[in-house]
Amino acid sequence: MRLLMLQHPAAGHAARAIAMLHLMPIAAVRSDADAYKEERMAGRTVEIVVTNTVVDKYEARSYPDEQADATGEYNLYFVPVYRIQVIGTDAANRKVSTDFTAPRFMPYYNNPSSPDPHYKTLGWVNAGLSVGRRVVVGRYKQDYAVQNRYSPGRGAIVIKGAFYIHAGPASLQDVGFGSAGCIEIIGDYNKFKQRIAELSGFSPTPADTAIQQLVSAGKLVVTIQAASAPDIRKSVARKIRD
Numbered sequence: 001m002r003l004l005m006l007q008h009p010a011a012g013h014a015a016r017a018i019a020m021l022h023l024m025p026i027a028a029v030r031s032d033a034d035a036y037k038e039e040r041m042a043g044r045t046v047e048i049v050v051t052n053t054v055v056d057k058y059e060a061r062s063y064p065d066e067q068a069d070a071t072g073e074y075n076l077y078f079v080p081v082y083r084i085q086v087i088g089t090d091a092a093n094r095k096v097s098t099d100f101t102a103p104r105f106m107p108y109y110n111n112p113s114s115p116d117p118h119y120k121t122l123g124w125v126n127a128g129l130s131v132g133r134r135v136v137v138g139r140y141k142q143d144y145a146v147q148n149r150y151s152p153g154r155g156a157i158v159i160k161g162a163f164y165i166h167a168g169p170a171s172l173q174d175v176g177f178g179s180a181g182c183i184e185i186i187g188d189y190n191k192f193k194q195r196i197a198e199l200s201g202f203s204p205t206p207a208d209t210a211i212q213q214l215v216s217a218g219k220l221v222v223t224i225q226a227a228s229a230p231d232i233r234k235s236v237a238r239k240i241r242d
Contacts, residue, residue: 044201045219046088048157048165050129050183052227055101056081056172058186059237062109062124063148063178064116071241076175078235079103082227084185086192088199098195101186102168104128106179107232119180124233127181132226135159140215142208148178153189155208156182159222176240196220 059076066074084100105128112122137157144156146167153167168184169177177184185192190207197210200219204210214220 042201043214043217043219044089044199045221046086046196046199046214047221047223048196049085049087049223050102050104050165050225051083051085052225053083054080055083058103058169058172058177059175060103060106060232061176061178062107063180064119065109065111066178067109067111068241073239073241075239076237077107077232078237079106079232080230081172081186084183086195086199088196090199091201096199100192102165102183103179103186104183104227105130105229105232106181106184108178108180125181126229126232127179128229129159129163129181129224130227130229131224133224135222135224136218137215137220137222140208140211140220142212146177146184149176151189153185155189155193155211157211157220157222159183159224165222176242 057078058081060079061074061076068074080103081101082104084102085097086100087095087097090096105126108121108125108127110116110119110122115122137159139158141156141158141164143154144164144166145151145154149169151167151170156164156166158164163181163183165183165185167189168186169175170187172186193207193211194204196214197204197207200210200214202210202213211220
């Protein structure tokens with residue numbers, strides 16, 4: 001006597017589906033999670049080091065209130081300028097380091113009798129980040145424009161809260177910039193962004209897109225070296241009038 005093995009039609013479909021799955025290219029069955037992981041692995045880590053090495057000085061004004069007197073004159077204050085390094089590896093896996101400069105402590109004054117509502121702190125502060133830290137950048141504000149003076153440079157790398165790295169004066173002679181403690185790159189800010197883009201491992205053009213991709217991949221890092229804030233209020237350079 002022969003026994004007949006009956007197979008449900010659905011079981012046949014499942015078997016054929018499994019067979020087809022084995023024949024499919026691996027790339028065709030990758031999950032969204034796998035694709036996201038691969039995207040996160042793309043690119044190369046770029047580190048911006050805000051050093052505690054003083055290389056020059058700059059004449060800054062207090063911000064957001066320049067404290068102009070009745071004649072319209074206001075003080076400029078000497079602030080130290082520090083070395084800023086952009087460090088990474090190139091396509092040949094060679095370590096690359098490029099130096100830039102920026103003030104990292106600036107004169108801040110928000111008049112208590114008529115405060116700027118955009119800032120909570122009142123009175124005088126030597127503004128800036130003095131404690132050493134390492135931050136994986138979580139946001140790049142591509143369209144950010146400098147608030148205190150005109151600069152053609154666009155874009156801000158957010159370190160924490162309202163502390164950014166962004167464009168600064170065109171040169172040391174371009175006096176009168178101010179900030180609430182942001183790190184303002186001196187010179188051509190586009191060159192600073194382009195260097196980051198070139199080391200990112202992504203297409204470097206446009207630079208803003210490469211930086212956004214680097215941030216999305218969690219591979220843009222800012223290292224702040226510990227430094228003592230100077231007593232800026234006692235470092236009056238001269239008076240000027242716009």
